[in-house]
Amino acid sequence: MRVSIIGGGGLVGSCTGFALQAGGVVGEINLIDVNGDLCRGQALDLLHGAPLAADQRIRATGYEAIPETDLVCITAGLRRKPDESRLDLINRNVELFLKILDDVIAAGLRPDAVVVVVSNPVDVLTYLATKRTGLPPSQVIGLGTMLDSSRFRGLIAQDLGLPPTQVTATILGEHGDSMVPLWSAAQAAGLPLEKFPGWSASKAEELFQRTKGSGAEVIKLKGGAGFAVGMSIREVIHAVALDSRRILPVSSLVSGPYGMQEVCISVPTVVGSGGVRAQLELELWPKEVSALQQSARVLRETIDLVLTSNPNAAKAAVGRGASGAGQASGGGRGGLPSPSANGQAVRVTMGSGGSAVGGRPRVTISGQSGGGRGGY
Ligand SMILES: NC(=O)c1ccc[n+]([C@@H]2O[C@H](COP(=O)([O-])OP(=O)(O)OC[C@H]3O[C@@H](n4cnc5c(N)ncnc54)[C@H](O)[C@@H]3O)[C@@H](O)[C@H]2O)c1
Numbered sequence: 001m002r003v004s005i006i007g008g009g010g011l012v013g014s015c016t017g018f019a020l021q022a023g024g025v026v027g028e029i030n031l032i033d034v035n036g037d038l039c040r041g042q043a044l045d046l047l048h049g050a051p052l053a054a055d056q057r058i059r060a061t062g063y064e065a066i067p068e069t070d071l072v073c074i075t076a077g078l079r080r081k082p083d084e085s086r087l088d089l090i091n092r093n094v095e096l097f098l099k100i101l102d103d104v105i106a107a108g109l110r111p112d113a114v115v116v117v118v119s120n121p122v123d124v125l126t127y128l129a130t131k132r133t134g135l136p137p138s139q140v141i142g143l144g145t146m147l148d149s150s151r152f153r154g155l156i157a158q159d160l161g162l163p164p165t166q167v168t169a170t171i172l173g174e175h176g177d178s179m180v181p182l183w184s185a186a187q188a189a190g191l192p193l194e195k196f197p198g199w200s201a202s203k204a205e206e207l208f209q210r211t212k213g214s215g216a217e218v219i220k221l222k223g224g225a226g227f228a229v230g231m232s233i234r235e236v237i238h239a240v241a242l243d244s245r246r247i248l249p250v251s252s253l254v255s256g257p258y259g260m261q262e263v264c265i266s267v268p269t270v271v272g273s274g275g276v277r278a279q280l281e282l283e284l285w286p287k288e289v290s291a292l293q294q295s296a297r298v299l300r301e302t303i304d305l306v307l308t309s310n311p312n313a314a315k316a317a318v319g320r321g322a323s324g325a326g327q328a329s330g331g332g333r334g335g336l337p338s339p340s341a342n343g344q345a346v347r348v349t350m351g352s353g354g355s356a357v358g359g360r361p362r363v364t365i366s367g368q369s370g371g372g373r374g375g376y
Helices: 010-021 034-052 063-066 086-107 122-131 147-159 201-212 214-222 227-241 286-309 310-317
Strands: 001-007 028-032 055-063 069-072 114-119 141-144 246-255 262-273 275-282 346-351 364-365
Touching: 001 010, 001 063, 001 364, 010 034, 010 227, 028 034, 034 055, 063 086, 069 086, 069 227, 086 122, 086 286, 086 310, 114 122, 114 227, 122 141, 122 246, 122 262, 122 286, 122 310, 141 262, 141 275, 147 201, 147 214, 147 227, 147 246, 201 214, 227 246, 227 262, 227 310, 246 275, 262 286, 286 310
Parallel strands: 001 028, 001 069, 028 055, 069 114, 114 141, 275 346
Antiparallel strands: 141 246, 246 262, 262 275, 346 364
């Protein structure tokens, strides 16, 4: 797989390049940045370590690499100031992001390319990218709450003295102040977290609040997040490259899960070749569902604010025609759903909620093209 990182000279972009190099999965890593010297320096530094990592092609380049690119990762953006909320960044970042999108499109974005959006505010920019590129929505993925979930797991593990990879805890919703921790699903080594010694409701709240403030904490200490966000991006890119169909808390256009519409937000998402293969709607605690819906309202209000105050964004949101740039890729191999014919992610509902028959769990699959067999 050929990956181009726009903003590759910056902290997030270069850490992503390094994470991809250490992973050794993708075949080509292109760094693109308006700061040419910085970009060439990062590429050279990576190249120097290539013999000890993997046989990958690594270079600093320009937008001419885009037509040959399978996955475009956009990390270019302005950093959040220590006391600035992610949503406050929006006015400074939307213009820059739209310009980058237009440059990518003009350079020849492939109709089957996957776009991974990292720049903040990531959910809003993912929405604009979904509309502006004209790609099927399943091919545009925002990093969403991937980093928040990893931070959450790391902090829980440190506090309870547990191995970090055995702690599973997920955050959904906005990558921002309204993010939602899923306590109903928090575990360590498959055992309920709440049963571990030292766990308490106040501890849970303290760790979640620290997670929510982690971005600002890191910015204060070292200027910006790098290593963990690079690893989080790698997890998404590898899922696409390997078609591993991992269930990840990434952001993409939703139309239906948990009653949410026309917003990009993180829900449990099956990521594989071609991008988003399904969005899962599992039964959660009612208070988690209402917090998720509130998060979607916050994001929708922000999108509306951007569209009414920024004519370029309003134009971008009209897009290049429904699914204008191409068709969803991926052919429904195996038992997992494929994106639907219009590139809208398949929605899979699981649980024993209101429509359960005779108390039996229900599984609903919608938006499917018939290419996949569901069964997930
Ligand atoms: N989604 C997440 O979880 C997450 C986490 C951390 C940071 N971020 C976001 O990532 C973005 C980048 O953060 P950073 O710390 O790497 O910033 P940075 O300043 O270190 O890097 C940004 C890079 O983008 C480049 N750039 C600017 N305009 C460009 C253009 N038109 N084309 C190509 N390159 C361009 C700059 O030259 C710079 O090298 C910010 O928006 C930040 O908020 C997101």
